[in-house]
Amino acid sequence: MTTVDLDTLPDLMGLLAGAAWSALPGPLGTSAGDDVGAGLPDTRVVVGRVAVGLDETADYAEVCGFRLRSAVPVTQPHLLGFPLGVWLMTRPDFPFSLLGLVHVANRIEARDHVRIGDEMAVSARLDGLRAHDRGTVFDTVVEVARDDRVVWSSTSTYLRRGPPPEDPELRPGDDGTVDDGHGPAAAPIDLVDPAALPYTATWSLPSDLGRTYGAVSGDRNPIHLSAVSARAFGFPRAIAHGMWTTAAALAGLGALPRPCTVDVVFKRPVLLPGTVEYATERRDGPTGTGWAFGLRSRDGTPHLAGTVTTG
Amino acid sequence: MTELRDAAILGGNRIPFARSGRAYARASNLDMLTAALDGLVARLGLAGQTLGEVAGGAVLKHSRDFNLVREAVLASALADDTPAFDVQKACDTSLEATLAVANKVRLGQVDVGIGCGVDTTSDAPVALNDDLRKVLMQAQRARGPADYVKLLGQLRPDQLKPEVPRNAEAATGLSMGEHQAITTAEWGISREAQDELALASHTHLAAAWDRGFFDDLATPYLGLSRDDNLRPDSSLESLAKLSPVFGDRETGTMTAGNSTPLTDGAAAVLVATPEWARAHDLPVLARLVDAESAAVDYVHGHEGLLMAPAYAVPRLLDRRGLSLQDFDLYEIHEAFASTVLATLAAWEDPEFTHDRLGRDEPLGAIDRTKLNVAGSSLATGHPFAATGARIVATAAKLLSERDDWEHGGRALVSICAAGGNGLVAIIEK
Numbered sequence: 001m002t003t004v005d006l007d008t009l010p011d012l013m014g015l016l017a018g019a020a021w022s023a024l025p026g027p028l029g030t031s032a033g034d035d036v037g038a039g040l041p042d043t044r045v046v047v048g049r050v051a052v053g054l055d056e057t058a059d060y061a062e063v064c065g066f067r068l069r070s071a072v073p074v075t076q077p078h079l080l081g082f083p084l085g086v087w088l089m090t091r092p093d094f095p096f097s098l099l100g101l102v103h104v105a106n107r108i109e110a111r112d113h114v115r116i117g118d119e120m121a122v123s124a125r126l127d128g129l130r131a132h133d134r135g136t137v138f139d140t141v142v143e144v145a146r147d148d149r150v151v152w153s154s155t156s157t158y159l160r161r162g163p164p165p166e167d168p169e170l171r172p173g174d175d176g177t178v179d180d181g182h183g184p185a186a187a188p189i190d191l192v193d194p195a196a197l198p199y200t201a202t203w204s205l206p207s208d209l210g211r212t213y214g215a216v217s218g219d220r221n222p223i224h225l226s227a228v229s230a231r232a233f234g235f236p237r238a239i240a241h242g243m244w245t246t247a248a249a250l251a252g253l254g255a256l257p258r259p260c261t262v263d264v265v266f267k268r269p270v271l272l273p274g275t276v277e278y279a280t281e282r283r284d285g286p287t288g289t290g291w292a293f294g295l296r297s298r299d300g301t302p303h304l305a306g307t308v309t310t311g
Numbered sequence: 312m313t314e315l316r317d318a319a320i321l322g323g324n325r326i327p328f329a330r331s332g333r334a335y336a337r338a339s340n341l342d343m344l345t346a347a348l349d350g351l352v353a354r355l356g357l358a359g360q361t362l363g364e365v366a367g368g369a370v371l372k373h374s375r376d377f378n379l380v381r382e383a384v385l386a387s388a389l390a391d392d393t394p395a396f397d398v399q400k401a402c403d404t405s406l407e408a409t410l411a412v413a414n415k416v417r418l419g420q421v422d423v424g425i426g427c428g429v430d431t432t433s434d435a436p437v438a439l440n441d442d443l444r445k446v447l448m449q450a451q452r453a454r455g456p457a458d459y460v461k462l463l464g465q466l467r468p469d470q471l472k473p474e475v476p477r478n479a480e481a482a483t484g485l486s487m488g489e490h491q492a493i494t495t496a497e498w499g500i501s502r503e504a505q506d507e508l509a510l511a512s513h514t515h516l517a518a519a520w521d522r523g524f525f526d527d528l529a530t531p532y533l534g535l536s537r538d539d540n541l542r543p544d545s546s547l548e549s550l551a552k553l554s555p556v557f558g559d560r561e562t563g564t565m566t567a568g569n570s571t572p573l574t575d576g577a578a579a580v581l582v583a584t585p586e587w588a589r590a591h592d593l594p595v596l597a598r599l600v601d602a603e604s605a606a607v608d609y610v611h612g613h614e615g616l617l618m619a620p621a622y623a624v625p626r627l628l629d630r631r632g633l634s635l636q637d638f639d640l641y642e643i644h645e646a647f648a649s650t651v652l653a654t655l656a657a658w659e660d661p662e663f664t665h666d667r668l669g670r671d672e673p674l675g676a677i678d679r680t681k682l683n684v685a686g687s688s689l690a691t692g693h694p695f696a697a698t699g700a701r702i703v704a705t706a707a708k709l710l711s712e713r714d715d716w717e718h719g720g721r722a723l724v725s726i727c728a729a730g731g732n733g734l735v736a737i738i739e740k
Contacts, residue, residue, distance in 0.1 A: 054337060058337035058338075070346070254385060254386050254387070
């Protein structure tokens with residue numbers, strides 16, 4: 001595996017704009033075909049010195065509903081790893097088109113708090129290319145290290161749906177069987193059914209939520225920004241960022257201890273504007289307190305299933 | 312009647328206090344109070360525990376924060392089924408809250424609880440212009456288009472000017488500083504005496520931080536690990552250069568150096584029965600023994616706005632059979648240096664004693680070396696509702712540090728407040 005060192009986090013805006021351009025259907029786009037046979041790029045990309053500032057933490061906490069603490073919210077380091085993942089996924093040797101990918105699951109292992117101003121090293125690599133009954137999945141593995149010790153890591157699982165492309169609103173993530181059972185999130189979370197969890201709250205999500213979260217996260221994927229831009233990619237309206245739904249759901253659980261592990265599976269996308277039910281249940285285990293949580297439509301259609309285990 | 316139990320003070324925690332618009336400019340009251348609670352929870356091992364009560368509040372409060380303390384409990388590492396309620400009594404807020412919890416402990420209603428407070432002037436509530444608000448309220452009651460047209464005619468551009476909270480008395484329109492300037496002049500408190508008290512506050516607070524006194528009373532927050540109003544290198548010369556900011560601009564004696572600045576911060580204190588403390592392997596620092604509330608008629612009665620403690624203390628002393636000199640420590644909140652000095656002067660003054668207190672003998676002077684020995688609000692700053700909990704925790708820990716107190720370890724806490732209120736308390740080892 002080769003390692004590429006970058007001085008700073010890559011500019012997401014440029015990477016996403018390039019990806020959007022090449023993914024556009026029709027004469028404007030350049031839609032390159034998949035080449036799964038070549039496998040994933042065998043590259044690890046690293047930014048050696050990066051810190052999270054107070055203002056960006058305050059903005060992120062406000063948008064997601066976290067309290068502002070000296071330690072950043074458990075999901076926030078995702079914003080450090082995401083640009084590196086996108087950097088890998090927009091390289092010429094990446095076999096898929098970035099904007100055709102569906103984020104189907106995510107695992108966060110938070111071993112220690114990441115504090116505002118901490119100097120950290122962030123790395124990302126792609127791994128675990130595997131067959132899935134809907135196509136192909138792989139993981140973006142991000143590690144955040146402080147003083148050479150990994151304090152936070154995440155595994156984001158993406159699905160490249162097999163050709164021909166299917167209507168994403170009808171088929172994303174399917175029924176919780178996100179991959180072939182070898183993925184990191186598969187085992188415990190399959191047991192979480194958002195429709196069966198006790199009701200906690202109703203959330204009214206505004207139409208500009210994707211733009212608001214896009215501004216603090218840098219993830220301005222057109223599927224999140226407006227109905228018009230989302231339609232170009234097959235969605236009837238803009239959809240909420242999966243990592244916003246994850247963050248907001250975790251914010252609702254209050255202070256989470258470290259170490260803790262968060263698993264989420266993204267089911268059907270949340271259309272904006274929209275109303276969803278937030279459902280939570282304590283699931284204390286042998287090692288500590290835990291949670292099962294979910295987001296669902298009022299008719300029970302699942303959007304997000306998640307677990308937190310501590311200890 | 313149940314026999315009264317002891318209300319033991321087991322510990323306290325605050326975030327370092329920050330001058331308005333600086334380190335905590337992005338933090339809300341809810342953020343800061345949650346941080347102060349979580350620091351206390353972490354240090355004393357209370358995570359996941361259900362407490363009997365958490366009482367606290369804020370002075371500058373958004374209307375959406377009507378359940379501020381309960382929301383902070385939910386966001387904290389305390390168990391979610393810990394009850395909580397809000398108190399709002401200006402600068403007395405968290406002393407009154409701590410007293411409420413202590414009284415519940417003493418009466419056997421709860422075994423353990425927290426008194427707390429928080430304030431921010433960096434994220435203050437700004438309300439709709441009151442004229443506009445009234446039009447909108449009428450619009451809710453409107454029936455039909457004719458009513459709406461009538462209401463449209465009432466809208467004026469100047470109604471866009473928002474209502475900003477002011478540090479002023481509703482009854483007099485004077486700010487607290489302007490009120491205190493009157494008292495300062497009446498009592499003839501000199502500029503030099505005020506600057507000396509301010510310097511002592513900074514010197515004492517700096518020494519307390521340096522010796523690690525606050526290591527188990529404060530948790531760093533958002534990059535701040537000490538009160539940023541603290542000026543360890545302050546001197547009488549530098550204080551003497553400042554211009555008056557309250558009262559007469561020429562002859563006035565109150566400056567930015569001997570008045571407390573607007574500050575952001577939060578503080579909390581844990582109160583329980585000694586049995587609960589033992590069961591949870593926590594040491595008892597001191598006990599909250601008694602308290603007395605007073606108010607003065609500053610509107611028509613010609614008494615100074617911040618002089619209520621001068622009335623509360625003699626009543627409390629009488630009830631306890633104590634003299635003003637029977638204390639090892641005095642924690643008198645430094646709203647302004649001249650507030651402390653005017654209060655001390657009143658207790659020594661025969662005329663005030665006779666005419667205002669209706670007593671024969673003045674309470675007398677105190678040993679000034681026992682006053683605010685770990686610094687007070689002039690140096691720490693004064694996030695209104697957080698000050699009481701800061702002072703209680705400070706006094707309790709100071710008492711716990713020694714065994715050879717002349718009076719067995721007894722502290723007098725005195726906090727003046729807006730609205731002419733005052734609350735004083737006795738803490739004993």
